[in-house]
Amino acid sequence: MKTMNSGPVGTPWYRERWPWLLMAGPFIVVVASMITLWIAMSTSDGLVTEDYYRKGLAANQTIARSNQAEAFGLKAGVLVAEGRTEIRLFADSPLFRPPAALYVTVSHPTRAGLDQTQVLPVQDGVYIGQFRLPATGHWIVLIEDDIQTWRLMGNVVLPAAREIMIGGPGPADLRSQ
Numbered sequence: 001m002k003t004m005n006s007g008p009v010g011t012p013w014y015r016e017r018w019p020w021l022l023m024a025g026p027f028i029v030v031v032a033s034m035i036t037l038w039i040a041m042s043t044s045d046g047l048v049t050e051d052y053y054r055k056g057l058a059a060n061q062t063i064a065r066s067n068q069a070e071a072f073g074l075k076a077g078v079l080v081a082e083g084r085t086e087i088r089l090f091a092d093s094p095l096f097r098p099p100a101a102l103y104v105t106v107s108h109p110t111r112a113g114l115d116q117t118q119v120l121p122v123q124d125g126v127y128i129g130q131f132r133l134p135a136t137g138h139w140i141v142l143i144e145d146d147i148q149t150w151r152l153m154g155n156v157v158l159p160a161a162r163e164i165m166i167g168g169p170g171p172a173d174l175r176s177q
Contacts, residue, residue: 069150072096076143076152077163087127099145102127107140135159
């Protein structure tokens with residue numbers, strides 16, 4: 001009787017490097033997707049507000065208040081220096097009466113946790129308050145009167161060495177006027 005020779009016996013597959021290299025790609029993708037899932041579940045999206053529908057309905061009222069500030073020819077000079085914020089109001093209309101206090105909201109465009117709101121009283125024609133802001137960054141400033149008939153909104157980029165004009169034709173150095 002003849003015996004058949006099946007040839008040389010090789011090493012098992014798990015001792016070869018090629019199967020492991022081929023499996024490494026899908027394994028890395030699975031691990032990366034698990035990490036991405038963990039990041040998505042453990043952090044919140046600060047850009048989405050929970051009461052978006054109510055805020056959407058109030059958009060017409062907000063536009064009307066911005067139009068009222070435009071009708072007054074209202075501008076605000078904002079100076080932010082060393083934690084102190086000074087706001088001076090300028091109006092073209094003789095019908096405008098400066099309010100006793102301003103509601104000022106300073107917000108970061110992408111990080112809602114840094115937003116701050118204060119009521120600034122008037123002292124010698126200047127509204128003064130203190131916000132805890134980092135030394136650098138882009139901030140959105142919302143200024144409203146105490147009875148919410150008008151509003152101004154503008155941008156402030158820190159550090160700012162001069163007073164920034166909000167609601168007017170653009171940045172201007174009001175201290176030189």
